[in-house]
Amino acid sequence: MLEISGLCKSFAGFRAVSDVSLTVETRQIAAVIGPNGAGKSTLFNLITGHLAPDSGTVRLDGRDITGAAPYRICRMGIGRSFQRTNIFAKLTVFENLQAAFLVHHRRGLNFWERSEALYRDETAALLVAIGLAGAENTVAGTLGYGNQKQLELGLALASDPQVLLLDEPTAGMSASETHETIALLERIAAERSLTLLFTEHDMEIVFQIAQKIAVLHQGKVIAEGAPAEVRNNPEVRRVYLGHGLGHGLGHTQ
Amino acid sequence: MTATTATTTLLRPALSRRVPWTLIVVLVLATVPWLGSRYNVFLAEQIIIDALFAVSLNLLLGTTGLVSFGHVAYFGVGAYVCGILMKTYGVPFIIAFPAAGLGAAFFALVSGYFCVRLIKLYFAMLTLAFSQIVWAICYKWNAVTGGDQGLPEIPYPHLGWMSVIPGLADLRIGDRFYLLSLVLIGVSLAVLHRVVRSPFGRVLTTIRDNPERAAFIGINVRAYELAAFVVAGGFAGFAGALYGIFSRGVFADYVFWSKSAEVMIMTILGGMGFFWGPPVGAAALVWLNQEITDYTQYWSFVLGSILLLLLFAFPGGIVGGIVSLWTRLRNVRRA
Numbered sequence: 073m074l075e076i077s078g079l080c081k082s083f084a085g086f087r088a089v090s091d092v093s094l095t096v097e098t099r100q101i102a103a104v105i106g107p108n109g110a111g112k113s114t115l116f117n118l119i120t121g122h123l124a125p126d127s128g129t130v131r132l133d134g135r136d137i138t139g140a141a142p143y144r145i146c147r148m149g150i151g152r153s154f155q156r157t158n159i160f161a162k163l164t165v166f167e168n169l170q171a172a173f174l175v176h177h178r179r180g181l182n183f184w185e186r187s188e189a190l191y192r193d194e195t196a197a198l199l200v201a202i203g204l205a206g207a208e209n210t211v212a213g214t215l216g217y218g219n220q221k222q223l224e225l226g227l228a229l230a231s232d233p234q235v236l237l238l239d240e241p242t243a244g245m246s247a248s249e250t251h252e253t254i255a256l257l258e259r260i261a262a263e264r265s266l267t268l269l270f271t272e273h274d275m276e277i278v279f280q281i282a283q284k285i286a287v288l289h290q291g292k293v294i295a296e297g298a299p300a301e302v303r304n305n306p307e308v309r310r311v312y313l314g315h316g317l318g319h320g321l322g323h324t325q
Numbered sequence: 326m327t328a329t330t331a332t333t334t335l336l337r338p339a340l341s342r343r344v345p346w347t348l349i350v351v352l353v354l355a356t357v358p359w360l361g362s363r364y365n366v367f368l369a370e371q372i373i374i375d376a377l378f379a380v381s382l383n384l385l386l387g388t389t390g391l392v393s394f395g396h397v398a399y400f401g402v403g404a405y406v407c408g409i410l411m412k413t414y415g416v417p418f419i420i421a422f423p424a425a426g427l428g429a430a431f432f433a434l435v436s437g438y439f440c441v442r443l444i445k446l447y448f449a450m451l452t453l454a455f456s457q458i459v460w461a462i463c464y465k466w467n468a469v470t471g472g473d474q475g476l477p478e479i480p481y482p483h484l485g486w487m488s489v490i491p492g493l494a495d496l497r498i499g500d501r502f503y504l505l506s507l508v509l510i511g512v513s514l515a516v517l518h519r520v521v522r523s524p525f526g527r528v529l530t531t532i533r534d535n536p537e538r539a540a541f542i543g544i545n546v547r548a549y550e551l552a553a554f555v556v557a558g559g560f561a562g563f564a565g566a567l568y569g570i571f572s573r574g575v576f577a578d579y580v581f582w583s584k585s586a587e588v589m590i591m592t593i594l595g596g597m598g599f600f601w602g603p604p605v606g607a608a609a610l611v612w613l614n615q616e617i618t619d620y621t622q623y624w625s626f627v628l629g630s631i632l633l634l635l636l637f638a639f640p641g642g643i644v645g646g647i648v649s650l651w652t653r654l655r656n657v658r659r660a
Contacts, residue, residue: 120541146543158541160534166338171531172542179524180544181552187527192337209338231543 073098073267074150074235079118079128088114090291092128096235096284101261101268103278106288107311112271113155115288116239120152121145132235151233155240155271157220161213165204165223168212170195172230194230201263202226203256218249222256229260236261238270242277250274254281279303287311346601347518351511358500368615370503372608374568377510379591379603380517381560386589387597388521389553390533391441392449394585395456396561398436399429401580403562404569405463405470408479411570418482422509422566429562430555432459437554441547456582464577475576479569506567513560518600520556529553590628594635596642605643 074096081089089111096102104112117123119130121142129138137145146152160168173191174180199205202222207215212223221241228236241257242250254277261268272278278285278299285302287295295305302308357369378400385391407425410416416424436455440448463470470476484501488494493501520526528549531539536546569575578584587610595606610628617627639646 122537141545142540143543143545146541152541154538158535158538160531160538162534163530164338167527167530171527174524174527175543180528180549182524183520184523186340186522187524188338188340188522190524196337227538227542 073100073133074119074269075129075131075134076115076119077129077131079115079130080126081114081118081123082126087291089118089125092288092291092293094286094293094296096267096269098234098267099261099265100283101258101281102270102284102286103282104269104271104286104288105273105275105278108273110288111291112288113239114291116152116237116271119145119237120150146231146233149232149234150237151228151231151235152237153221153224153228153239153241155243157217157224159212159220159223159227161211163212164208165199165210165212165215166195166208168223169198169226169230172227173198176231198226198230201260202229203252218245218253221245221253225256225260229264232264233266235267235269238268240271240273242272242274250277257281347511347515350604351507354507355504358496358503363497363499366500366503368611370506370571372604372611373507373510374564374571375588375591375607375611376604377513377567378561378564379588379595379607380514380600381557381564382588383592383597383600383603384517384521384529384553384557384560386592387599387602388526388533389529389550391550391553392445393440393452393554393557394449394582394589395452395454396557396588397580397582397584398452398456398459399433399558399561400565400568400584400588401456401459401463402432402558403429403565404575404579405476405565406562407566408476408569408575409469411482412476412479418570422563425566426559426562429565430559433555433558434551437551437558441550441554453582453585456580456585460577460580460582463580470575470577473577475574475578476569477574479574481570502570506571509563509567513563514604517556517560521600525549525552590632594632594642596639596644596646598641599644599648602642602644609643 076092076094079089079092080087092115094104104115106112114123118125121137121140121144124139129136131137132148132150135148137148160171163171170187170191173194174187177191179190199208202225204219204222204226207219212220215223225241238257242253245253257268258281260266282299284297285299286293287302287305287308289311294311295302295308354369354373358366361369382393382396385393385396403425406428407421410421410424411418436452440451440455443451464473466472481498481502482505484498484505487496487501487504493504496504528539528544531542531544532546532549540546565579568579591606591610592603593606594609595604596602613628613631614624618624621627635643641649
């Protein structure tokens, strides 16, 4: 589904992403983990066209999408949520999602119809699906943090993506919010047959839902595979212990 | 089953009520030639032309979040195209007026192509640069624009046909032109209102709010910004065409950058978050200008002080202030 091969990106001589290759199969739930500054967000930005790679390719369903403009990549079927919440803060929750539907259905150059009368049912249904029913008239920027993250997920889902990239979907959430979000993600991924690629600092979550894990360290993939393999990889343990995060990996079986 | 239907209906906010404000305002203003003096007609005409100019700017400023410091360029192109066609070539108004809008829109397409490639302050500076280029051309190209002498004595359109309409037969040509302008501006505002409320308008508001996110719901941000620039430029051109005829001549002064600042002040003063903000701002500024210059020569000083006060007291402009006052009163009554 999503094939990344030999991706490199340097900033002023610093190799943020160095020869990264990663394949995510259709309907797979994959996670990229690594210490802060390992290059996770840069990798996402390279996939979604926010940054152009120095070398390497990104393929979606066999099609080369390397370096295409973000809006094109979005239209090709990659949805994304950002690490720092990225919504339309001054529009209402309803308007946020409705705008995404309008664009997805290529109605943006319609100068004449009344936008507020369009895609009302689709928007209402999505509101229920992401658990924001009842908040439709709220101005998005005034929502609580967890709800803003839910809305952002809704924005990504409105374009009906095949692949969903989530950059730390539970960052800054309380334990109960985290729990709900993960349940929501799992349910939506199953219902919509999504391919999921996410980054996460909470190792418990990663090992709970990921079917495949890639570990990024200093811009390089140091381990890749099923959770059990990654957990027992000596280099991964060394890197994580070095960062005081070893407890998240659990005990060696 | 019934329960599900009930929930989904509840989830959709009610559609807003539609009040034909444009029509109401046009009808009220149409009475000015009968109820007011010649001077009132003069003021009203200046206000409605500035209102259209300011609303066209607000499509960029308030709706798309693009700060253009050079919007007067398109106003000026419209004024010159219409003026030159009517005076030099004797083209009738019915062709010269649409040509002014198209000419301004075309120039907006060319200059906008470059401007939308830059962001924020750089965008603003480039729009200013283009408008100063237009000004320089108008000021120097004697053969076509009349240079620093301008194009005086632009003829009025033929409005003899209005005599057929009962009640209009004994109106002066100036009053008749006012009514024609009122209808054209009313239609333009109705169209712009519709555009702002359309899916296109919604896309523009997402760009204003968050361009990065807008791109990642699949919006080609630059292309939409350019489209907004062209539409705004075209309507500014219509306003310019009417202004040239109204003031009986087109001069390079009209294209000078200070005019861009003036229309921006109108927009912010009235409230750029509201469709009717800029027209209210235009009315306030034109009226204040007349009132204050009657009493003092320090018009700019007084205007500056008033603006300062308003911006701190009502950051949403005059209309924003009225709306928040209204909401507060309603809440007090409910409590």
